[in-house]
Amino acid sequence: MTTTCRREAAESPSESSGTSTPPPAPERGTGAAERSRKRRGWALLIVAAIVISAVAAGIGRGQVIKSEGAGSLFDFFAAAASPRLDAEFLALTGTAMLTTLAYAVLGTALSLVIGLIGGVLSSQAWWASGVRSRRGRRLAGWGLARAVLVVPRGIHEVVWGLFFLVVFGIDPIVAVLAIGIPFGAVTAKVFSELLDETGRKPYTALLAAGSSKWSAMLYGLLPPALPDLISYGFYRFECAIRSAAILGLVGAGGLGFQLALSFQTLRYPEIWTLLFALILLSVAADYWSSLVRSARARGRRRSRDGGGVRRDPLLTASLVFGAVLIALSAWWVGLDIAVLWSGKAWEFGIQLLSEAWPPSVGGTGVSGLLMLAGVTLAMSIVAITIAFGLGALFAVPASTPAQGRDHVERGAVARIARTAAMLASRFVLVVLRAIPPPVWALLLLFVMYPGILPGAIALAVYTTGVLGRLMAESVDNLDARPLRAIRATGASASKVFCYGVIPAAAPRFVAYGLYRWEVTIRETVVVGVVGAGGLGLLLDHQIGSFNYAGALTTLATLILLTLVVDVTSAAIRRSVR
Incomplete structure (x- = not known):
């Protein structure tokens, strides 16, 4: 995410190489006027879309507020001052907190594996190298790689969670896959953009020297991009904590599951204890991520000031700690990847897909769906x-x-x-x-x-x-x-x-x-x-x-x-x- 925006903010129109004189002034003026017209057009469309959406949402028309519910909302926020803190419930909250953390860690690890492989295979740098006569084939390969990532990226992790619950039942693999697959697709998109923004001189030099694509990528392109890749990985970890909590609301366990139970019985003190635990997890992840980003920024400043590139001890310690967390998380939730090739799971999956095909519009009809x-x-x-x-x-x-x-x-x-x-x-x-x-x-x-x-x-x-x-x-x-x-x-x-x-x-x-x-x-x-x-x-x-x-x-x-x-x-x- 951060990389996409930084790339677009950094790009600026440039003159075509090979021209010794600047373009004529009228062309520049015409281009500026055209861009201005496009911006005004988009601005008008955006304003119109906001107005139409606000009307559709009921703003300014109809009854929206339930005044009788204000008392319940006040009671809910008043309970923040007196959360449930007895030993039994704190032990339950701690267990749920560790489960949510474990799902986030394992889901992030899977997403980084998918993101790294998918990011390389969907990057322009990977497909740009090769003989010119195969340019059409390389473009088709790049487009196919990008298209494959669209579907998992477009489906929310809750939907993946509901699907895997049907296939695997209540199992830790459900939350790990539900987080790892869509996050992996998003990470692959960002990683590919990071790799495309990285200078390619070492990469192309290794290719010219006869190295394979994977070797050139591993030694020529990944090392300079690694700090940004790691920084984004920590950001995804922070997001994964929230996703793990959301998956708990649909039955995957952890803090979200306990929140759903407490909401059903309207036990506000319990809800606040669980929310404070979730906030604590998010603050810790945010702080960890901020430390890593600060270390990366310091390294960049040292490099710009001529101090050379040095390995940051905080980054190294974070990677080691992350590896330990992955092992502990797998042990805590009892992760067993053998269920992935279980015949019974595959049978459920094939049965589910056979029931889903062919797609049906159902009672809503096309107009209702639209x-x-x-x-x-x-x-x-x-x-x-x-x-x-x-x-x-x-x-x-x-x-x-x-x-x-x-x-x-x-x-x-x-x-x-x-x-x-x-x-x-x-x-x-x-x-x-x-x-x-x-x-x-x-x-x-x-x-x-x-x-x-x-x-x-x-x-x-x-x-x-x-x-x-x-x-x-x-x-x-x-x-x-x-x-x-x-x-x-x-x-x-x-x-x-x-x-x-x-x-x-x-x-x-x-x-x-x-x-x-x-x-x-x-x-x-x-x-x-x-x-x-x-x-x-x-x-x-x-x-x-x-x-x-x-x-x-x-x-x-x-x-x-x-x-x-x-x-x-x-x-x-x-x-x-």
């Missing part, structure tokens, strides 16, 4: 619009004080206030993204009628935590020199912010927002499962009634909708470069 796809799209648009605004508001206070000393505050009191604001903002963002969207949706259903809006707001709250962090990192990574230059002219802090920070960070904000929209369209499934509507609710009903043919059609519709969003998002990103 209407639910529209509902899902509207939910995602409302969610990302709210999350984008809130994430941007949190971004600046959540950025590090080091940037603030360069372009905002200089006094000791101001720095202390800035540090306090940063810590508070970051804590809020961690809490927002630590609690899974289904939990936010269940809370909102206390005071809101079921429909698009509670699902959209639940997704928006969760996505705000993710976007706020990513946007804060983009502010952290701004080049401080232009900001200091503006400050040196005597400009006030507000002017530095308006004319220095916002213009520099806005393209990255937009890129992050568009990418999260692609993710949010898949996340609609998890809030649909708890009654927020759209294709997710239909899919839950179809799986619950064993209508696998209808479920396959719904999944295909969701994948096509995801592809439409991906293509639209990519087109918008190109227009704002």
Whole structure:
């Protein structure tokens, strides 16, 4: 994710090589005017889509709020001050916490294996080498490799979890596969972009010397890209903790399973104990990930300053600790990969696929399916619009004080206030993204009628935590020199912010927002499962009634909708470069 946005923010139009004079001024003006028209067109379409989605969600029309549920919501938040802390329940929470952590570790490990292999095979660097006469075949291979990753990436881990529950029953392999497969496809996409952005001179030199593709990739391309690959792997681990909790809500065990039981009986003190445990896990993973990213940044600065490339002890220790965690996690959950080639599991899988084929539209009909796809799209648009605004508001206070000393505050009191604001903002963002969207949706259903809006707001709250962090990192990574230059002219802090920070960070904000929209369209499934509507609710009903043919059609519709969003998002990103 981070890499995709960084790549798009770094790209800029360049002159064609081989020309000794610049293009004529009228052509440049015509190109600028064309880009401006495209941007205005996209802006109008985005505004129209937001308005239509807001109307479809029920904003401004109909009854949305249930006033009688306010008391229950107040009781829920009041219980945060008195969570259940007896020894018996704390032992149960600790066990569930370790189970969730183990699923996250094992799922991340599988996703990294899939991501590394898939990333190499779907990278342009892998397919670009070879004889020119086979260019068409190489393009076809690259396109096929990218296409293979689309389906697992387009299906949410909850859907994978429900599928594997039918095939394997209640088994640890369910959560591991449900996290590892879709995360692996996403990781492969990001890894391929990382490899394509890495300098290819050592890689091409090894190929020219007669090395095989795998040897050249292993010794020429992977080493310079390894710090970024590891950093992104730690980010996926943080995401895997939340996914492991979500899978628990559909029966995979861990904190999510205990949360589902406590929600069913409305035991608020128990819910808060479990939520605090989940937040603690997320904070620890976020801190670990931040340390690794900081180590990578220090290494880059040393390299730019001529200090050479040195192995970072923190990174090495993290890799060793991660390997130990994988072994302990497999032991804790009793992972047995032999079930993968169990004849009974294959029999269930083949039977499930035979019942799902041929796909069936079912009672909803094509028009009903399209209407639910529209509902899902509207939910995602409302969610990302709210999350984008809130994430941007949190971004600046959540950025590090080091940037603030360069372009905002200089006094000791101001720095202390800035540090306090940063810590508070970051804590809020961690809490927002630590609690899974289904939990936010269940809370909102206390005071809101079921429909698009509670699902959209639940997704928006969760996505705000993710976007706020990513946007804060983009502010952290701004080049401080232009900001200091503006400050040196005597400009006030507000002017530095308006004319220095916002213009520099806005393209990255937009890129992050568009990418999260692609993710949010898949996340609609998890809030649909708890009654927020759209294709997710239909899919839950179809799986619950064993209508696998209808479920396959719904999944295909969701994948096509995801592809439409991906293509639209990519087109918008190109227009704002």
